[in-house]
Amino acid sequence: MNQSDFFYHQLDPVAVQVGGFGIYWYSLMYLVAFGAFWLLGRVRARRDDAPLNPEQVGDFLFWGVIGVIVGGRLGYVLFYAFDSFLGNPLMLFHIRDGGMSFHGGLVGVLVAIWGYGRHLGCGFLRLADFTAPLVPIGLAAGRLGNFIGGELWGRQTDVPWAVIFPESVQSGGRFSETLYQQYLAGNLDEFARHPSQLYQALGEGLALFVVLWLYSARPRPVGAVGGLFLAGYGFFRFLAEFFREPDAHLGFIALDWMTMGQLLSVPMFIIGVALMIFAYRNKT
Numbered sequence: 001m002n003q004s005d006f007f008y009h010q011l012d013p014v015a016v017q018v019g020g021f022g023i024y025w026y027s028l029m030y031l032v033a034f035g036a037f038w039l040l041g042r043v044r045a046r047r048d049d050a051p052l053n054p055e056q057v058g059d060f061l062f063w064g065v066i067g068v069i070v071g072g073r074l075g076y077v078l079f080y081a082f083d084s085f086l087g088n089p090l091m092l093f094h095i096r097d098g099g100m101s102f103h104g105g106l107v108g109v110l111v112a113i114w115g116y117g118r119h120l121g122c123g124f125l126r127l128a129d130f131t132a133p134l135v136p137i138g139l140a141a142g143r144l145g146n147f148i149g150g151e152l153w154g155r156q157t158d159v160p161w162a163v164i165f166p167e168s169v170q171s172g173g174r175f176s177e178t179l180y181q182q183y184l185a186g187n188l189d190e191f192a193r194h195p196s197q198l199y200q201a202l203g204e205g206l207a208l209f210v211v212l213w214l215y216s217a218r219p220r221p222v223g224a225v226g227g228l229f230l231a232g233y234g235f236f237r238f239l240a241e242f243f244r245e246p247d248a249h250l251g252f253i254a255l256d257w258m259t260m261g262q263l264l265s266v267p268m269f270i271i272g273v274a275l276m277i278f279a280y281r282n283k284t
Helices: 025-044 054-080 082-087 089-093 102-120 124-134 136-148 177-184 196-215 224-240 260-281
Strands: 014-018 021-024
Touching (some): 021 025, 054 089, 054 260, 102 260, 124 136, 136 224
8 A cells, every 4th residue: 555645743742851741842832922922022112102111011921921821721611611610610720631712811811901001001902902913923833832732633634735643533643553554554544634723823823913013013093903913813713713623522513614713703803893993983
């Protein structure tokens, strides 16, 4: 039999192993995200119209980190694992088992923006506009971490760049020599999937960053940059979900094709567009 033409995912999700403790690539991507936020934030804070000075960016980042972690975990439990939470409320604290939601993290960041804005005496929308272009690089890093970890894979396909994720074939498949030999024999091609994590890294990550950074290079009406972020993320995420495998325990939740990610992205897009319209009608 011919060897498969598809990439077989064998990337180690653990970046550093110290004794029985492992530091995962996904965890390191959070550091990349926070580092990018801090560096880009200090660049933006040097502008005359910035609501923060460079020294305040670090304090603001601390508030944001708390918002991301708390909101992301709560969002995952409420949106994706609520039944499991009802059966075992302590699962909320089992962060090492995985489970973070972007939409929950967004709510957490919005709360952080509101709280730090009140602390500074700065308007919520103005600080949100400052924040929006600093986020997408972190989103790209997070999706790259998902890909390295071999999780949140895409739907089955035969496109040339498809990837065979061993864990999608069988639990523990990453470490199965038998499964790898089947791959070498070309017997796993039917399990090839879209690398949807990379699609998301390019869309809601890099592409959204370029759009927001260029758009915000000139002063815009208050609320417009934040609105563009919401609309842009909602758009890219909605598209990416057509290539991403729905959560196994949820499946399609509406119309026999809509996923939870799409359902949560629709109001983001609508609110974002409405916010931009509001901003341009009330130019300040």
